[in-house]
């Protein structure tokens with residue numbers, strides 16, 4: 502015989518928003534995503550302007566959901582962060598990025614660096630530094646070919662962050678500050694953070710027009726030079742933006758103009774093609 506649904510369930514269900522229900526479903530599905538091989542890394546090449554060389558790339562995670570199809574990180578990383586699943590997912594991303602980059606280096610016979618995005622919860626999880634050390638050892642990727650991307654908001658609590666960043670630096674990896682300009686970095690401690698690179702948020706790159714100057718971009722680049730940091734411009738989509746950046750002291754660009762993020766199986770031939778262009 503059919504069981505009667507208790508009244509309070511019947512009461513709560515209609516009031517549960519669609520969005521909330523969807524989130525819970527995604528969270529449940531995300532638990533098995535790693536073991537079911539549903540997570541995939543795509544790689545977006547970065548072009549070094551001075552040498553015109555493609556020597557680095559950013560790893561970006563995607564989720565191939567069995568029913569819903571491709572899901573963007575913007576839709577599942579927040580869920581992963583909230584639920585704590587970001588810890589195993591982040592570890593999988595690091596491991597996969599290091600392993601595939603090592604493989605790519607051997608395939609093309611040239612060094613390539615990979616940049617991997619970190620979440621605050623992952624970074625503050627116990628043993629994160631050891632996890633990085635273990636992965637580097639196990640994948641045999643030399644540490645200088647791994648760049649870890651953090652964001653400004655992650656460095657708000659400097660007393661907590663400094664020792665971790667310093668320990669990471671001791672492993673030999675480099676650290677980039679992602680989405681720079683969007684957050685609220687205090688300039689006084691920016692110079693004390695053990696970072697190597699600033700990535701200009703694409704919001705500012707978008708503002709570049711052919712004739713106009715773009716003061717925020719100029720400011721970030723000149724600040725980077727004073728602090729002895731490399732600078733990457735993100736989200737470069739047009740020739741106008743490229744020309745503007747070529748006339749600045751920007752070191753590296755990344756964006757659809759050069760390439761969209763692409764699957765690992767295509768990155769080797771794309772890097773070769775892009776390097777030959």
Ligand code: C2E
Nearest residue numbers: 561562573574575578594618619620736737738756757762
């Ligand atoms: P992000 O780190 O700022 O990554 C750059 C985003 O800009 C990527 O979106 C990339 O596909 C997109 N992009 C690149 N070039 C262009 C361009 O020319 N124009 C435009 N409009 N967009 C461009 P994606 O892959 O959807 O990733 C979104 C965000 O998700 C990332 O932003 C990052 O914050 C997060 N994310 C991605 N992968 C990971 C990961 O493995 N771990 C963590 N914690 N976060 C990740």
Ligand code: CA
Nearest residue numbers: 559618650679
């Ligand atoms: Ca990034």
Ligand code: CA
Nearest residue numbers: 679680700735
């Ligand atoms: Ca970014």
Ligand code: CA
Nearest residue numbers: 679680702703
């Ligand atoms: Ca972003």
